[in-house]
Amino acid sequence: MFSNSPIKQVVDRFRQRIFRTRPEDTLPHVITHQRVYIVPTKRGFAFLLALLLMLVASVNYSLSLGYGLCFVLTGLFAATLLHTYRNLAGIRVENIKQINAFAGADAQFLISLSSTLKETRHGIRLSAKEGSRLMLPIGPKNKTDALITMPTHKRGSIQLGRVTLQSDWPLGLWTCWSYIHAPIKSLVFPKPETDPPPMPSSTIEGGGSRSTAGLDGEVSDLRQYRPGDSIGSIAWKSVAKGMGMQVRTFDSSHSPTNAILSLEKTGHSQIEKQLSRLCAWVLEAQSSKSEFALHLPGATLESNRGENHYRSALKILALYGIAQ
């Protein structure tokens, strides 16, 4: 595929320049005039055709006011071009934050945009890949965040890919767009098994008697999700019931248990099912604030607890066996 013939290279450079096929943009990124494309929409072409017919009629019947009307509408058409362009050009993509997800849920990318234009920018749409688009009604002078969600199907990582910023404001006669392709990807963790068997407890326990603690985690309360909350504390069941993103809060009185998690202990033979169960256990351990160790072939995590430990465990599970 990679042939070094100069023609291929030129074609490749051209494709990159025009279509942004490779993720080479760095953030923050300002949409400059070289990166804005603008063509008439279907309606724009229809409008042009009507203008042409009107011009022909004016010529044929020497209608001075006909010329006038025709040119006023032409002026409108041209002014719309400039305004459509101005609406998009100069937008600054400040940064893109990915929000990791479990397989089957939606991966999310938070794109924050800002503009230095005095006027409000209207009707800008962001889209990435299929089906994952979102309409931004207003992009005012300050920062605006847009959330792009992408359905995930299997664990690993998911690329945001090329994002298209597009607008046909104000009259829908021109469509104007720009691509931005930054190397942003989100991790997709294995789908946690529902109702997993109890976590294998460690043999070298610290002598506590509350060995059953943290089985389900004594949920003391549920509250609305706030950005920054740990993903592990999200009450996925209530999400599944359609009650929205809620977060479990826990009694901290439970004492931790030590567990060594490995593929063999899951009792499954299929790798995905093993990872799925491990994932459920990791979630469980995190929610009960217990220590655990993760022993996978090629990746070992010593017994520990806390947010970072939990994240690296999930990352290992997400990327296990997947070539980078």
Place this chain on the structure above:
Amino acid sequence: MSSVAKKWHRFIPKLSRAPTTAAMDARTLYALATVLLLVQLPHVLHLPIWITLTGAGLVGLRLFLLHEPDQKVLRFLLSPITVTLLAAATALLIRLDFGYSIGRDPSVAFLFVLVAAKFAEIRRASDATLLLCLAAFLLLTQYFYSQTILSALITLPAIIALAFALSILRDSDNPVKNTQQIKLVSKLLLHGLPLAALLFFIFPRLPGPLWSLPEDSMATTGLSDSMSPGSIGEISKSNEVAFRVEFDGPAPAPNQLYWRGPVLSEFDGRNWKTSKTMMETGPRHQGAKDKLHNYTVMLQPHKQRWLFALDAAISLPKSDNIQTDTSGFQTSNRVLGRLMSDGQLIANKPVSQLLRYRQSSNLSETLHTSRTPPHNTRFLPGKNTKTIEFAASLRQNTTSDMDYARSVLQHFNRDVFRYTLKPQLLGDAPVDEFLFQTKEGFCEHYAAAFVVMMRAADIPARVVTGYMGGQMNDDYMIVRQSDAHAWAEAHIDGAWRRFDPTGFVAPSRVEQGLSAALPNETSNTGFARLDSNWLRQTQLKWDSLNHQWQRFVVNFDNDSQDKIWDKFGFGNPSMLQLTIAVITMSLAWSLLILGIPRKALQHLSKNEKLWRRLCHLLRKFGFARIPGESASEFLTRVIVRWPSQRDCLILLDSEFRKLRFQNMNTKEAAFTRRIIRHEILFLEIGIATAWLKPRFRFRKPSMAQARK
């Protein structure tokens, strides 16, 4: 989706719009209905009433359906099939009503109904697009009928509504208020106006039609090619403007203002007609200089071929490029018509739009011609036997033809003839009845009677129709339909001589105009003849405004364009020059609207500019400067990742450091900058041509490396 569309959307992103739940929501429908009603409004004046009602009715029904969506009958009535059938039926009815279908008027009528029908069955956004395009065209067609200031003004709200509908159609869920939206589209229109004006002035005007449809029968008031008793009187009741005249010098006296129109030689006993065969002549000699008048006529379209000129025209009607040579004779370039042997001016084509032409006349009552009078000027059919007897007896009592003509005129004066717009109707022998029974009539009665009397005495004679008089308004003269007049010409002593019998019956008609001659009968003919001075003044002001409008806007053509070029000191610009002018001005216009691009670099120091140039270059390769990183750190980082350019980058680093931290005099600094500039240029050229030489040391660092 077809594969073509798929391919297309690889390059142009598919417009992703929120799926609309309703086929057409209320906001869109109301926006479209506003456009339609505003576009239909000016057409009400000329369309048959049933078409207007059908069009407005369909719009109304659709809006009614919007509020009563469960009306089964209405739903059926506005279903696509019913509406299509209705449109077809209307087409048929239009064919019956107008008598023909391929023509301008029936087409406009059909378009009128079609637009409303499209609105009635509108379902999708693409329907709305088509509707708006049709509406825009319908908006244009109103200019077929009227190009006055009012019709221009009435277009403005329609244009705004059209743009507004487009913006609503783009996204009807847009929470922006309607007033805001209208403000926005008005701004867009304003921004487009300079370009529109530029195009209006520069776009070349092609003379003549590209195609022509069957002549449309337009009911225009004005002279026709035939005359029967009462026809001129009918015309006189109209207060419309026939033409306007600008004299180069002072205007002639009112009794000299005989505007010659169709000359009627054919007589069938009752009606007068123009000759079927006409002879052309060349321009005549100009006579005495004090009788010579040069003037410009702006003729309202009358769908006929004749032009009007003061008797007697000595030049051909020419386009309005004033080039007067030393002798005061017109030598303009484009000839618009021919001069006929009977003194008529005939245009090259029917006057279907405002026509402006230059004309020269030598005021005289006689028309010298070397030709013998044609046979039809002697021909006298009909039953006017008493007149013939009377003519014979009168001729015997006179010595010469001239003497005879004078005595006929005096007969009108002596006897109790009455000048009136409302004479009794005449039968089969109109001249007999007029001369011996009713003894009342308008100018055509007198002219016809005089010509019959002449022909009865075997003197060639003919009726001339046209206009007599005119009203001065500021620096131009208005000639109205109410100034329509008919007089007679007789061929005596080798020349055609003008005789105006009306002048002997009602001298005030010739001296002061119709309203002075018939104050009672004409008082109901419109504003112009109103006694109220204030109203009269207002009306004249309005006419003056219209005159300027017609002159500078409606009649804007190639000649006007040339004049503008002349004014700015460019002789005829070539197509290339025009194109360059348009492009430059469009660019200036774009910059004006987009705002002059911020010259961010301009107020930076020279050093800073160079540094930014380098940063831009490196950023292209993925080396972005991390915020907080010093210039040196940044370059060192780049050097590590891009060893092939090590020497160059190290040099740049040290030179930049010198510039920044050493106290150098201007000369040294300039030298350092030159080194830097040279190095950057080297890098730039290397990068720009890197693809030519794959093995060149400018190998692009891999992306992963660059970003670490």
